[in-house]
Amino acid sequence: MLEILPKFSELKTQTLEETLNTLIKSAKTEIEKAIPQKDLGLLQTIEDKQEMINRYFAPISALNAGKSSPELSAVYQHCLTTLSHFGTELLHHRDLFEALASIDENTLNETEKACLAYHLRDFKLEGVNLDQGTQARLKVINERLATLCHQFEENVRLSTEAFCLHIESKEKLSGLPASSLALCAEFAKQQGKPGYCVSLDFPIYYAIMQFADNRELRKTLYDAYSTRASNLSAHKDHDNGSLMIEILNLRQEMARLLGFKDYPEYSLKTKMAKDADEVLSFLTRLCKAVKPKAQEELETLKVFAKKHGLETLEAHDIPYYAEKLKQSRFSFSSEEVRQYFPAQKVVKGVFKTVGRLFALDFQAVEHADCMDESVTLYEVKSLSSETLAFLYVDLYTRQGKRQGAWMAECHNRHVFSDGSLQKPVAFLNCNFNPASNKTPALLTHDDITTLFHELGHCLHHLLTEVNLASVSGINNVAWDAVELPSQFLENWAWDFTVLTELAEHIETGESLPQTLFEKMQAAKHFNNGLFLARQLEFACFDFNLHLQQSIKTEADIQAVLDDARASIAVVKPPETNRFQNSFSHIFAGGYAAAYYSYLWAEALSADAFSLFEESDLFNKTLSQRYRKTILAQGAVKPMSELLKAYLQRETKPEALLKAYGL
Ligand SMILES: [Zn+2]
Structure with a gap:
């Protein structure tokens, strides 16, 4: 079984491109040969060939993300371009599209049908079935959009970097924690100035907003931050105003050329939400429930601020007084919690917990060929000792590893045309602090939650249990539902019994005290109404903005934002706030008409978890049903159907509120 796994020690940068090119060439030839078949054979050939490329390239991607070098990175970029060209070429292959479209569906089983449908959808989203003139226009639009989105992001960056406030005396920065002061001192040093410099870089900006006693300073920072990349910024040459207008109009034009009513209809083609009405009613329902809670929290904050001598609480005061109120209510530090969680004990406990939940056994493989000696390969077995899958677990930061935590596929579960079954393999990556000379690696509670989250994706x-790569595992799962299994599993990181099994104080050997756990829970729910109100404001703004058929001026954009604020915001920002000009998620990232996805996926996972909450966290019937109806199914059926089969009822978005303690 192990021989099918990648051999990291044998990966040679020099031959990567050549091997990839050979695989692509063979894929092209075989697919071309299969076109006249117009049956399952053609679909199977595409799936086989794509999976062969995927399983070759996935470990290279993993290495580039986990332990990169300048040589590898350069070759990797080339390979990405080659792969992207290959993908585009396939999706613009009209004969291939027509051959696939003529496959008789009655000859296919459910999995094959779903697989074919995704392929055809992707061809259509590229416009393969349109006339040449339209295709040419689409190409121009796509290229222009890529440039504009990149420019948008650049303007945000340049506008952020253009701000620098020099402060000589430490007194003016009173309240700031030592670590933030050090950042400001370091920044001053880079600028060749004595004392401190304050920037709009998020860690510094947010530390000022949360901790700086100097109200004037907070206002200055707030104003600079909230006018970035706008004509109200002190640096007007990075204004995103006209870019936003052009981006929005091009997106609408593209959607219409592809046969959609508007951009949201296009965006939802790859989502679980079926239409704009469903998204809007989801958001409206949440707005109604959240607003009174947010209002209450704001009132509490106002009273607290007044007690501390502040007459009127403004937007630039909120993080500061919220932090003070939080400190006065629950005083504990993440450092304190961390002393209870040695990484080794946690990892063992997490696998035991998940093993118990889904009847699995995670066995570390000795002497596995991994990219680094700190990586562990696990064989995932059923309780009857059948090998189901493999998992690489890479927990710690290291030179050449990208930031954050993520899951990546290595092999997709797939049955090739010769009947051989390839079992799934995944990579789980985190960036935890490794052990030092003095102490073993210790995890914060955030780290533990992250571990459960990524394990949920894995x-x-x-x-x-699906046998065709492009519909097995996480492939082609609706974009707004991908985070369901990960957020779902996070809930086990918030169970006291589970945590006590992971805990062993580094000095005393004690388990986690209940009182500390209760403080952690209370802090988790602190000001969640205000947080959700803000997320809803962003989501409503994004979705309604993309529903507009024509945006002519910046005032049109502002009007949509003002509407969103009128319906949900409890904190009224000043007139000068130009948040939209730096809203990269929707103008430069992948969240256009999709910002709602954050809340959507959270609502799904909260709803899925509510069944366990109502019974018990290790209810075997429930966990088996969850595994069979959701985890096993890949993208063969729409997530709405899978979820209904698991819940045995319709979904309830309000489950989200309970999860937030509201
Ligand atoms: Zn995730």
């Missing part, structure tokens, strides 16, 4: 990939 299980979705590893416990699939």
